[in-house]
Amino acid sequence: MNSVLETPLAAPSTRPSDPTPPRRRRRRATGGHPRITPYLFLAPTILLFLAFKLYPYLSAFWTSLTSNIGGAITFVGADNYLRLLRDPLFYTALGNTGIILIVQVPLMLGLAVVLAVAFNSLLLKARAFFRMAYFVPIVMGLVAYGILFGALFNSGPGFVNQVLGSVGIGPIPWLIDPFWAKISIVIAMTWHYTGQSAIIYLAQLQSIPGELYEAAQVDGASAWQRFWNVTIPGLRPALLLTVILSTIGTLQLFDEPYVLTNGGPDNATLTVGMYLYQNGFRYFDFGYASAIGYALTLIIAVISLIQFRLFREKSPKEKKR
């Protein structure tokens, strides 16, 4: 696994010490290749990027300033955005997404840190097997595991309720109660993503020099102190990455609530992503859907920036890299 991750740093690109002698063909850049070569290699990417990325992003912004009534498209300025600011359902979606984010991301990342430390410990037997066992849920598609968890957490006779019932708990109205529906989504997401984060942390843990731990031990630091003062600072780059990626991912949450609860009960699991989809492709209100998309972009940008700042400020050492 590390071979891929480490090659870029292992061999920093070296400049040719002796530039190639002038070649017969003209129009060559300093590298000894025709000037057009890099553009040829990039041509498919540039075309695809213009057609399916740049144009859609610009077009979505334009669409968000229009309204489509009965096929007639009219420019309405900021109307869609103003409507969004007054739309209680949008705030519901934002609140649901926020709650799932605040509960799920710390829970998952905390578990992942613990798992990574365990995977890295010589005390653990069968490490390779356990790593695989925790990682394998990530290969399951979102719809597939949504359906699977929908059956497992079936509010009546689902497997989970039967197991809980055998020890005298429940039955819990997993998918039909506003509170428990959110919990179900958090559990499903944690099952799916925790192993992936743990493996990211594990890779980072293995890059912490062993001497740091030895030095801490010589200085009489307890296992707990070593964890807080050596492991956690060493993990910081991976923590930053996973916090930002999981936040971005969770803010766009769509598949799980669509399959598990369809946003219900009573919009308790309606997320911003689902609200965008509903407006775009159930009511075909493209202008409003696009406005939701850009609002989401703004929220993601602001939150990512804040997280980035917070993590950076705590670790001035990192800036040297």
Next chain:
Amino acid sequence: MTDALIGVRARRTKSLVLTTAIAAGAVLMLLPFYWLIIASTYPSSEIFASPPNLLPGPAFFDNLGGLLTDTLFGRAMANSVLVASIYTILGLVVCTAAGYAFAKFEFWGKNVMFAAVLVTLALPSQVTLVPLFQIMVALGWLDTYQALILPSLALPFGIFLMRQTMQAVPDELLQAARVDGAGEFRVFSRIVLPTVRPALAALAIFLFLAQWNEFVYPLVVLRTPESFTIPVSLASLQGIGTTDYGQLMTGTLLSVLPILVLFLFLQRHFVAGILAGAVKQ
């Protein structure tokens, strides 16, 4: 000596406690897979039987037969295999070519273009859902393979990964090949590509998995059941009022099975593919 003995025993106890705890968690992680396999072998009426079934039942082939004859799931599997395979091959070509240009060439506009790649990496793709739908309507591409394949071929993550990897290929190697008279395409295909093979494998798995599991975009541009991919087909099976749970569980299992088999054989590349770039700062 007794101290050392106590040390060894304490270590063993710790090891046992840790391994037991991790094993208990692993059971929880693997249990859903086990339950899915079991559920796919029972008829709809017995899936939620009490007490729960813990051993395989007799109905797997009934479920499978029903799934393939009553629904278009077989067609969806064929669609998914085709789309994911073509997407993987073309995506590898596009991403490696672009990554190579960014890693090994200096040219006008390079920084702007690379910045654009990084920015799209961070932008939520849901913004493009509506415009992509409109594009596909305008082109008459709803329900087509190209509608699924083309838009995300130039995957920012893939380009980034290939650039990072190819920066490690020494420039001298490329120069030497050029001096020997190799054309630019030959330098790329014969010198560069073979040296980045592990990254290619990782990217291939990433691309295949991403397309195989993609849901919301296909849901938008696929309108007729004949064109559905597996996730859209599963979601539609679940959506209908008279869900046959036996068939649904069998379909869900079939959607995961090929990936699980691949995973068992290519574990190393899977982990690399899903994590690639993640640890790099």
